Amino acid sequence: MFHDEGSYPNIEPGDDFGSCAEIIAAEYTEEFALFPYIDGETVEEATLARFMPMGLALITPRSRHDFFLPKLHLERCLLDPRTVRVTKTARRESRRYLLSCNRMFSSVLSACVEQHGPDWLVSDLTTAFTQLHDQRALRKVAFISVELWRVHDDGPELVAGEIGYLIGSAYASLTGYRNASGAGTVQLAALGCLLASSGIKVWDLGMELGYKRDLGGRVLPRNRFMPILARAYADTSAETGLHLLSASRLVSARELIDASADCRKGFN
Numbered sequence: 001m002f003h004d005e006g007s008y009p010n011i012e013p014g015d016d017f018g019s020c021a022e023i024i025a026a027e028y029t030e031e032f033a034l035f036p037y038i039d040g041e042t043v044e045e046a047t048l049a050r051f052m053p054m055g056l057a058l059i060t061p062r063s064r065h066d067f068f069l070p071k072l073h074l075e076r077c078l079l080d081p082r083t084v085r086v087t088k089t090a091r092r093e094s095r096r097y098l099l100s101c102n103r104m105f106s107s108v109l110s111a112c113v114e115q116h117g118p119d120w121l122v123s124d125l126t127t128a129f130t131q132l133h134d135q136r137a138l139r140k141v142a143f144i145s146v147e148l149w150r151v152h153d154d155g156p157e158l159v160a161g162e163i164g165y166l167i168g169s170a171y172a173s174l175t176g177y178r179n180a181s182g183a184g185t186v187q188l189a190a191l192g193c194l195l196a197s198s199g200i201k202v203w204d205l206g207m208e209l210g211y212k213r214d215l216g217g218r219v220l221p222r223n224r225f226m227p228i229l230a231r232a233y234a235d236t237s238a239e240t241g242l243h244l245l246s247a248s249r250l251v252s253a254r255e256l257i258d259a260s261a262d263c264r265k266g267f268n
Contacts, residue, residue, distance in 0.1 A: 084192030
């Protein structure tokens with residue numbers, strides 16, 4: 001790895017992402033690093049090193065090249081799913097929704113790109129996410145989708161979702177979308193309860209935003225969130241999160257919330 005003043009730290013092929021993350025955390029104030037290409041193995045190595053995967057496209061009149069832009073936040077918002085706060089409104093509205101995992105990965109990913117734009121969700125990165133999702137049962141990092149469905153008389157309608165990844169007893173929310181008012185709040189509440197019941201101990205919410213604090217997330221600097229994630233990543237308890245890898249049935253969001261005693265304690 002090398003670093004020129006005024007530029008991102010450059011991670012080179014053959015460098016160890018874990019070592020680079022430790023150096024960046026100790027010596028630099030930048031949040032991003034730069035790597036020359038994106039593939040599944042690179043994304044997996046970077047996420048295991050506690051970077052969050054992002055991309056950057058360099059477009060010229062004659063060509064386009066996607067660079068890997070792993071992000072090591074100065075501060076990261078973490079939450080114990082067992083302490084997620086579920087509002088009365090989210091619980092009430094949840095009776096209209098169903099939750100599932102891994103039924104519509106491609107559709108959810110495409111909707112995220114459409115809603116947020118391709119600035120960081122570049123083509124090579126979404127291809128790598130899809131590869132890692134397809135191979136999730138074999139990988140150390142399992143990319144999954146979470147889907148929220150609105151109940152109608154003529155059948156369920158997909159109205160929100162997110163892409164994230166599982167490592168050990170940690171789950172990271174990477175990107176999401178919604179196209180129905182209030183759906184995102186219900187999705188997060190039900191997902192938090194699902195993660196808690198699955199043995200997930202750390203929910204990595206990425207950068208700080210108000211709604212993440214409202215859920216109960218705590219904003220931690222690098223020197224605090226990195227060892228927490230390292231411990232969670234190393235926790236490979238046999239039952240933790242295993243059923244989150246399969247394509248699940250549609251489950252009542254209200255039942256998920258009501259089945260979690262810890263979630264019920266969070267009603268306000």
